[in-house]
Amino acid sequence: MAVHETDVAIVGAGPIGLFAVFELGLLDLKAHLVDILDRPGGQLTELYPEKPIYDIPGLPVVTGQELADRLMHQIKPFGATFHLGQLTRALEKLPDGRWKISTDADVEIVAPVVVIAAGGGSFTPKRPPIAGIEAYEGKSVFYAVRKMDAFRGRNIVIAGGGDSALDWTLNLAPIAKSLTLVHHRDGFRAAQHSVNRMRELVAEGKVRFHVASVKALHGEGGVLEAVTLSGADKTEWRHEADAFLPFFGLTMKLGPIAEFGLNLNENLIPVDTEKFQTGVPGIFAIGDIATYAGKLKLILSGFHEAALMAQAAFHICRPNEKLRFQYTTSSSSLQKKLGVA
Amino acid sequence: MKIIAIDRNGVTHTLEGRDGWSVMEILRDAGLPVAAECGGACACATCHVYVEDGWLEKLPPRSDAETDMLDMALAVEPNSRLSCQITCSPELDGIKVRIAPE
Numbered sequence: 001m002a003v004h005e006t007d008v009a010i011v012g013a014g015p016i017g018l019f020a021v022f023e024l025g026l027l028d029l030k031a032h033l034v035d036i037l038d039r040p041g042g043q044l045t046e047l048y049p050e051k052p053i054y055d056i057p058g059l060p061v062v063t064g065q066e067l068a069d070r071l072m073h074q075i076k077p078f079g080a081t082f083h084l085g086q087l088t089r090a091l092e093k094l095p096d097g098r099w100k101i102s103t104d105a106d107v108e109i110v111a112p113v114v115v116i117a118a119g120g121g122s123f124t125p126k127r128p129p130i131a132g133i134e135a136y137e138g139k140s141v142f143y144a145v146r147k148m149d150a151f152r153g154r155n156i157v158i159a160g161g162g163d164s165a166l167d168w169t170l171n172l173a174p175i176a177k178s179l180t181l182v183h184h185r186d187g188f189r190a191a192q193h194s195v196n197r198m199r200e201l202v203a204e205g206k207v208r209f210h211v212a213s214v215k216a217l218h219g220e221g222g223v224l225e226a227v228t229l230s231g232a233d234k235t236e237w238r239h240e241a242d243a244f245l246p247f248f249g250l251t252m253k254l255g256p257i258a259e260f261g262l263n264l265n266e267n268l269i270p271v272d273t274e275k276f277q278t279g280v281p282g283i284f285a286i287g288d289i290a291t292y293a294g295k296l297k298l299i300l301s302g303f304h305e306a307a308l309m310a311q312a313a314f315h316i317c318r319p320n321e322k323l324r325f326q327y328t329t330s331s332s333s334l335q336k337k338l339g340v341a
Numbered sequence: 342m343k344i345i346a347i348d349r350n351g352v353t354h355t356l357e358g359r360d361g362w363s364v365m366e367i368l369r370d371a372g373l374p375v376a377a378e379c380g381g382a383c384a385c386a387t388c389h390v391y392v393e394d395g396w397l398e399k400l401p402p403r404s405d406a407e408t409d410m411l412d413m414a415l416a417v418e419p420n421s422r423l424s425c426q427i428t429c430s431p432e433l434d435g436i437k438v439r440i441a442p443e
Contacts, residue, residue, distance in 0.1 A: 043378070043379075047378060047379045047382075047384050047385050048379055048382050048384045051379075051382050051384060120376075120378060126413075126415055127415075128415050128416070129415055129416055129442035129443070160412065160413075161412035162412055162413060183412070184411075184412075184417040184418075185408075185412075185417075187408070188412065189408075189409035189410070189412040189413075213416065213417070248413055248414070248415055249385075249386070249413040251376065251378065251385075251387060251443075252376070252378055297380075
């Protein structure tokens with residue numbers, strides 16, 4: 001268990017969490033960020049890295065990836081600590097008045113201020129709408145491959161047509177007893193060389209491919225014995241399998257934030273528009289997850305929210321200090337912090 | 342123009358479409374549960390609908406980007422479309438869509 005003490009714990013390393021580091025940093029507040037994704041950027045890098053964004057002030061056009069990269073560059077002087085690939089699981093108040101957040105990777109962050117900048121929630125694998133699939137998860141149904149060896153000698157069914165489906169088809173085929181790839185069409189959005197290699201394996205009889213989908217799971221106590229496949233012409237057949245790996249990408253779910261004891265309004269967190277503080281003192285919410293009268297889910301709105309949040313966070317973290325409002329253009333002390341003076 | 346939308350509970354909603362708006366925007370603004378996580382950029386597949394009752398043939402075909410993105414949707418059928426890629430127009434008056442499972 002690693003425990004970190006800091007000024008501000010930020011849940012979410014999307015664009016707004018990243019810019020919060022900047023605004024906090026100008027006020028000499030240190031931050032730790034937690035994100036379920038394994039890289040910073042949130043929706044920018046996960047959903048639309050290649051898509052152009054046209055409404056960032058001063059940047060006539062910027063792609064999602066480029067904006068994430070630029071924000072990372074902008075906050076570099078402030079040395080924030082990132083805890084990536086981790087889900088923030090719990091938030092609790094300590095006897096000394098500070099907050100502790102803990103992650104599913106056994107990291108704890110203790111800080112007087114917590115900022116929830118979690119966008120639409122945490123990115124989690126899409127779960128196919130198959131009756132009773134939950135019971136098999138972790139035993140026979142997996143949304144990621146952690147240890148390849150766990151699949152040795154198994155009869156594997158992989159569903160999907162993207163890079164994950166194809167990559168794991170290629171990687172697991174040599175160690176599986178059998179491997180069957182199913183997809184709704186005979187076409188793939190995955191890298192062409194992976195598709196070509198998969199077709200070679202099919203031709204060699206080492207992988208089976210069906211234009212089909214998994215309609216039902218059969219087994220006992222979470223142990224899969226077979227799946228029902230349904231083909232393009234709706235004929236169904238039973239297919240022996242003891243491992244099922246659906247790869248349909250990620251979707252956003254609110255997750256444990258729902259259990260943080262905050263008021264929620266349709267999965268959004270109501271805040272005031274002076275400090276962007278929730279109903280709980282010391283807990284702030286900014287970006288897409290925050291809601292208030294007139295809220296617009298725009299990146300630029302989140303940036304504004306981050307700036308006002310930082311002012312309020314300063315008074316909580318440094319109750320005995322006077323906040324000196326300064327401009328980066330004219331303040332040599334801010335310029336020193338930024339490493340430009 | 343009207344859009345006939347069937348939600349995940351099988352309830353039918355008659356919505357007023359607006360020329361030039363996407364069907365996703367109409368569904369979302371009516372409070373129907375389309376996540377539309379990417380906001381209409383054809384980048385997430387969370388506005389997946391089934392186009393019913395012969396309306397599929399009246400739509401322009403899927404773009405390559407939409408076909409690719411549907412590979413990330415669950416329970417894809419031949420009449421699957423991303424509703425952010427369907428533009429409301431008078432020709433589509435009465436179009437019937439069923440919201441796909443989450």
